[in-house]
């Protein structure tokens with residue numbers, strides 16, 4: 001075994017028994033990240049791992065990812081997996097020369113101790129490399145678009161930040177992943193808060209859904225030391241409307257044409273009545289963390305003190321009332 005170290009999110013490290021911190025909501029997935037001395041070779045403007053960021057190396061989004069010996073991680077994983085404390089393992093992969101080699105070794109070693117489903121979040125790779133990942137036991141793949149439009153993508157992770165990424169090749173890789181892994185087993189993420197309109201975001205979500213790619217949502221979070229450290233988080237109304245729109249689209253309750261947008265691209269009517277909205281809020285799924293099955297990423301982009309963009313837990317009555325009041329104006 002050549003891998004010596006791995007980063008584990010602080011919440012996952014607590015579930016595994018490496019650390020003991022008070023968890024507002026325990027993670028339902030174990031989140032790990034490839035370890036590399038230094039930073040990622042990409043330069044996404046929101047990311048503490050970016051090549052030019054001055055953030056702590058330990059961070060990804062607002063979460064700390066301390067380093068542990070890989071063999072200790074495997075031992076803890078073996079013991080904890082049998083206690084059924086989590087439903088999935090998610091491996092975040094930085095972009096660097098040997099990342100695929102490291103990833104394959106990590107997956108192969110994990111497979112020796114548990115058969116819990118594995119998801120990987122990776123930069124675009126070739127179809128043959130995707131096949132290798134499938135062969136060694138990966139169930140789902142995520143390739144993050146992050147931007148809701150090509151223009152935003154270029155600004156936050158492409159040419160605008162001297163990053164290596166292109167919108168087209170991200171899409172090509174998502175399509176390759178679909179061919180290799182199959183419909184419904186490929187995900188992407190969109191970060192809300194870079195000036196996207198609700199209309200363009202939901203248009204992208206509808207397109208991805210049509211392709212059988214699962215789109216998840218994050219709220220932009222400014223992290224000290226990153227290029228975008230001084231930007232603010234998105235307006236919660238904007239985020240909630242996109243969350244509800246996404247939920248209606250990906251569950252085939254509505255099509256994009258069912259929504260009414262104003263000239264600024266804001267949704268002004270969801271084509272729902274109040275009773276239907278009440279039921280969706282009561283059921284709450286639309287406002288929970290989105291991503292692979294079993295993923296709740298607690299407080300990845302929200303402070304526990306609020307506002308909570310993606311709920312990692314069941315909504316309480318206050319949460320539901322707040323959300324209903326906010327969206328009530330857009331139904332009849």
Ligand code: SF4
Nearest residue numbers: 040042044047049050
């Ligand atoms: S590729 Fe991923 S880890 Fe690397 S800078 Fe971009 S978001 Fe961060």
